Amino acid sequence: GQNIDQPTEMTATEGAIVQINCTYQTSGFNGLFWYQQHAGEAPTFLSYNVLDGLEEKGRFSSFLSRSKGYSYLLLKELQMKDSASYLCAVRNTGGFKTIFGAGTRLFVKA
């Protein structure tokens, strides 16, 4: 079967660092995506990992371990505008389909 697990909610303080974990079990793997989705809006692309390791992009970093079926999204220097849902998604081997996790709602407090 195919399954993606991530925490339902997290709370962090402005200026701090937060790590959002994602574990997956899929029939095939052709890359892992992280998306940000503000309430009432469409998901927007944050990062893409296909090889093991860390990808850094400004305040956001994403890590992948294919052997462990594990990824995390690291957000540094949190800002109030980072309050949103963060979706972990895995693309299957054929490349046609992407399976999404239920998302992690992040609340950033002052």
Add this chain to the structure above:
Amino acid sequence: NAGVTQTPKFRVLKTGQSMTLLCAQDMNHEYMYWYRQDPGMGLRLIHYSVGEGTTAKGEVPDGYNVSRLKKQNFLLGLESAAPSQTSVYFCASTFRRGGETQYFGPGTRLLVL
């Protein structure tokens, strides 16, 4: 360059009514997708298309039909709406498989009474 657009933005239907949701993209993308998003369940794939004239079923295709007559348009039809189809519907497109991200439309909120 408008990206991905969806029509309508919001609709209320009565059980048994039919409607068509329109998705249009101006990025010359080959692949297009229809998802539904329900609270606590993430995005679930309804149908997708890998090119003009082709369609395929996703995870939750029952009760929906699709057509891709033109490369830039992907239509999602509900022949006989049911309350279980109350959801937010997102269309997405991507240039090709592999490392390309999906670009999402703004969503259509559908309420079936």
